Amino acid sequence: MRGKLNCSGGQLIFKTITYLKSGNEIQRRAFNVINDLGILNDLAQYHPILCGTIPISIDVEGSDLDIIMEVHEFEAFKYQIHSLYCKHDKFVLKEKRI
Template sequence: MNDWRNVNYLIHGTAVQKEVYNLLTELEIMNLLTDYNPLLVGTIPLGIQVEDSDLDIICEVYDPVKFKSLVVRFFGAMEGFVSESRVVQGIPRTKINFMAKGWPIELFGQPRRTELQNGYLHMIVEAEILAQMDDDFRERIILLKTSGWKTEPAFAKVLGLKGDPYEALLELEKLSRSELYSLCHSIQARE
């Protein structure tokens, strides 16, 4: 499994992953956000990005005003810069979006360790599933994403999961590796 905290794994990835690594390095974004334990999550780390993929960076943010101030200082002049803070299900959330060299970037912060945030948990289980499934499975996910599907609903559809796809993937994340392995192989055997 990758050390997701350090984006150096992108150097050895696809051409797009290498491009993202160069962008993140040039912007120094991960270094500038070090105090917020940033993690790049989503389709880029998984290697299942499509043309309109963005860079999702989650952060551990206990003081949204201080966080926004830092981001404005370094990235406030970037194209399309916009920020929003609100409370969802009792949890404060800060979302900041901007463009850098043609890449949409979204910074998402909440007062929770990044390793416990849903974006990270979804990515971890998706990575494990991709590791267990064949290339056809990966291509089906990418095809759905190319058709406009979000990542979690695409996984849920291909896996045949019922209900809220985001919650269903969080339930899979709770399985042991051997239970997830068995589930993936039973799905693959049905196809």
């Protein structure tokens, strides 16, 4: 798997998502959705990284796409996320301080 970065909390994370194009059906769908939405380009300043079960093909029914970001100005980030994606039916913005 190219682009492998490291392990975080037991989940592999990757620098790029191009490997998803040749993955299983769920991975190919994930690649298309992420590209169609333009998430990685629109939010590049936050260094988005796809992580979780789908990238490593251990997803189960109900698995979702997890994208982690480096954010320092949370209000500006939340405003940008909301303005870009709030029109989508299942849009959810979760915040977790670590």
